[in-house]
Amino acid sequence: MSFLLILEQTLNGLQFGVMLFLIAAGLTLVLGIMNLVNLAHGSLYMVGAFVCAWVSVETDSFLLGLAAALPATALVASVVELLVVRRLYSRDHLDQVLATFGLILFFNEATKMIWGARPLRLDPPDFLSGTVELLPGAPYPAFRLAVILVGLAVALGLFLLVTRTRLGMLIRAGASNREMVSALGVDIDRLYTVVFALGAALTALAGAMAGPIYSVEIGMGESVLIPVFVVIVIGGIGSIRGAFVAALLVGLTFVWGRAFLPGLFGLVLEPSTASTLGSAISAMAIYILMAAVLIWRPRGLFPPHG
Amino acid sequence: MKLRMTALAAATLAALPFAAGAPAQAADPVKIGMITTLSGGGSGLGIDIRDGFLLAVEEGGGQLGGVPVEVLVEDDARKPDVATEIANRMVERDEVDIMTGIVWSNLAIAVVPKVTREGVFYISPNAGPSLLAGRGCHENYFNVAWQNDNLHEAMGQYVQDQGFETAYILAPNYPAGQDALAGFKRYYKGEIVGEVYTQLGQTDYAAELAALRDADPDAVFFFLPGGMGISFIKQYDQAGLNGEIPLFGPAFSFDQGILGAVGDAALGVVNSSQWNKDIDNAANKNFVEGFRKAYGRLPSLYASQGYDAAKLIASALAKTGGVGDRDAFRAALEAADFESTRGAFRFNSNHHPIQTIYVREVVKEGEVLTNRIVGTAFEEHGDAYAEECSM
Known part of the structure; x- marks a missing residue:
């Protein structure tokens, strides 16, 4: 187990973590402020990836695709918020789960009608398609490195937005005490739409950046939603800071578990048992992490006050 | 009460000629139930299987082997419970004679043993789990694609x-x-x-x-x-x-x-x-051309398997004229007397292909x-x- 391998796996964990953070940020705000369980959040991730892939192929430019994906997804999200989601805020969680599950089916079928059932192609831009030699003998995919940097930059920007601006103040207030915010005369409907669209744009960014690494296909947002829910539960619902810390924790646990557990078990067990046991435990690792955090802090790491 | 009894009797009498008359299969189309994945993740595979199968039916003008067929297509959304439910409905209500279409092995394991026990023929255009090829094999189960391994x-x-x-x-x-x-x-x-x-x-x-x-x-x-x-x-x-x-x-x-x-x-x-679009035989050329013309895209492996499944059924129907005589139809399927898109093809003793890879x-x-x-x-x-x- 060389130092280089540990470094590379740590970068992999960070990259997966920032991706989770971009998706989780919107979801945790929507759940924390509007008290809405939005299962269709993953569908917005899919919309972002599809728009980016489509525009990239048409214009031959990944950056244009990325630039188109964010506003397009925010627009789709605003329409969905106005037409469907708005009616769900006052309903109980079961109704919300049912309705947003319906939205998943709607988005999957609509995507198929527009772009067909076959997965789409999305390549990284040429200047990020190779590898970067971080240290001698440790090539690392340039695109993944870019994802880490963009993710960290967006996290910083979001942190400033939430702590330093009027909108951020309203968002924090909304997460802590919704009734008080509306009682103070804030246009809560507009705030909700803005937060929903902002969350969608962040998710679209994650989807567009995931496209060149993963596959742009129907249903791609559903599998990613499970670790994202784990992230927001660990971080504390409604907390951006919590989502960031939890996303990195989950990302690192996810990658380190798969990378190192089989080897660790191999020290005491025979290889085939170690491999099977290692991959089984690493599949459970993020849930074990979540259970441990919840025993220690039942409301997550950084619950908003209120 | 009396009136109702009369009505019942009349209805029974009216139904009699059909019940006692000659087998009506000459006019009835053979019913084929297709359960496959048409929505959600992995739907590309099911769509190709369906399109390949229907291409063969269309080539025959709604007939397979000169026998009219009715194909019922349903979407399993890649979920075993959905597939099982559709299968039950197709067997009990629609009374299908032949079933096909399932893409995934876990769905096939949930559906195939049950429907074959009920006397329905199942022609797998894809999934070939080891269970159904070995100890769990069945005389009514045929796989026209491959065994998974x-x-x-x-x-x-x-x-x-x-x-x-x-x-x-x-x-x-x-x-x-x-x-x-x-x-x-x-x-x-x-x-x-x-x-x-x-x-x-x-x-x-x-x-x-x-x-x-x-x-x-x-x-x-x-x-x-x-x-x-x-x-x-x-x-x-x-x-x-x-x-x-x-x-x-x-x-x-x-x-x-x-x-x-x-x-x-x-x-x-x-x-x-086991297949590629450049395999040089007449059946394959005809298939690749026909598929491209009908759907405007190149066929996939799965499309070729769906097409071959239909052609296998056609070859058996051409010999027997229907599914009424189960043993005759089974023997005709076993003979695999059709031009496969992949060339030489025959069935092993467990109804799985012996073919070139x-x-x-x-x-x-x-x-x-x-x-x-x-x-x-x-x-x-x-x-x-x-x-x-x-x-």
């Missing part, structure tokens, strides 16, 4: 023949994944320097790729169907491993429906398949990525489970 076995043989001394192998941790690696190891005799089971549905392979590079094998074999494979190949390329360590896999990750999404990262990869390479024809046959891994290849099947 076949393409992996072929890749094992090829990697062995090419003289690679060490191999690193990965597959998802579920029955078909374990079958895949077992199939590869059945024919590859070199040293396995890493055997990794990933999670089903996993999309990020960074951890596995870093470990893979560290292990420094001569060859890599992977079985990751659908989106998992697209992610893996792209990440393999982005990690700079493409061209450094040769990559091998079954056709599923290099099929026509997927290559467009993988892009140039797949160029030059060698994969195993080719080795293909991903190439570019103009701007389109596709496959070209570069060799043969097996001729007349059967499966390892036929001996366990007693029927």
